[in-house]
Amino acid sequence: MHEVNHDILLNRFPNVNIVKLTGGYTNTTLLLEGTDPQMIAKIYHVENTDARTEISALRLLNHSGVTPRVHDCFEKENWLFVMMDYVPGINAQRLLDQDGRDQGRKIYEQLGIYLARDVHTIKRGDCEAELPVITKSANDVEELEFVPSGIKSMVKEVLDISDHGEQTLIHGDYGPHNVMLSNDSMFILDWEWAGWGNPLFDIAWVVWFVHLHYPHMAKDLSEVFLNAYTERTNIDVTNDLIRAYSTSxxxxxxxxxxxxxxxVHREWLRRLEWTLQASFNKS
Structure with a gap:
């Protein structure tokens, strides 16, 4: 597969050097050294519906300055190639792991600002983009055979919370792990789980992620994030809503x-049980 992809790219871009990328990029991502502007190729199987979602989301944000610009998409031999800007920089989670709390506060403030200002301002009613509609539904848990019935009942109870708000663009896996820091800018990567939905999906996921992975800094960093976000919006964020949307x-x-x-089932079951019992430090 790799040799075929290299040959397809070299056929289109004959004078480039191809380098495989890791860190901040998912799937097969190849850097094309020698293109101007410097580009990467993200490569998916043509039947991958997440790829179509990512392309739709990135095209919606193509002139936002907060995502890599998409230059071209083409299909060849059952593979879909998405050509986009290469964003040099460091993955925000890696920086968080290295530098700790002070750097973390800066990162989480930026996460809140960018999410409120650049992502959730894009409303479903204003756009034609083809993206999945993501909803909070208690019915989804019934189909999961590896979840015990007692846990299913708890899930239904937690999700039984009234909320409202218009559907906006949501990233679906927003957080430091999918953000690249470059000079003073932040770029949001990996939009395969994007869709139209309640902004609380993204808000809750940031808070959930920091509580799960960085418990010693969670109260501090989630507070910085939520303050930066809520200063720019009128969304009400409560502990129960964070629990409901992260459970969903x-x-x-x-x-x-x-x-x-x-x-893998056991690990996610553990995370589900933890989510149902966690306190996210929000009144």
């Missing part, structure tokens, strides 16, 4: 991994 997100991921190894 975990269920969505469990659907994606339902055919995975039982160890």
């Amino acid at each position: 997100k975990v269920i969505q991921i469990m659907h994606r991994i339902k055919n995975a190894h039982p160890d």
Whole structure:
């Protein structure tokens, strides 16, 4: 597969050097050294619906300055190639792991500002973009055979919370792990899980992620994030809403991994139980 992809790209861009990328990029991502502007190729199987979602979201944001610009998409031999700007920089999670709290506060403030200002201002009613509609539904958990019935009942109880608000563009997996810091700018990558939905999906996921992975800094960093976000919007964010939307997100991921190894099921079941019991420091 790799040799075929290299040959396809070299046929189109004969004078480039191709380098495989990791860190901040998912899927097969190749850097094309020698293009101007410097580009990467993200490569998916043509039947990958997440790829179509990412292309739609990136095209919606093509002139926003907060995502890589898409230059071209083409299909060849059952592969879909998405040509976009290369964003040099460092993955924000890596920086968080290295530098800790002070750097973390800056990152989480930026996460709040960019999400409120550049992503959630794009309303479903104003756009024609073809993106999945993502909803908070208690029914989704019923189909998961590896979730015990007692946990299913708890999920339904947590999700039974009234909320409202118009559907906006949501990233679907927003957080430091999908952000690249470059000079003083921040670029949001990996839009495969994007869609139209309640902004609380993204807000809750940032808070959930920091509580799960950085518990010693979670109260501080989630407060910085929420303050930066809520200063720019009128969305009401409560502990119950954070729990409900992060629970819903975990269920969505469990659907994606339902055919995975039982160890993966166990880990996500552990995370689900943790989510149902966690306190996210919001009154």
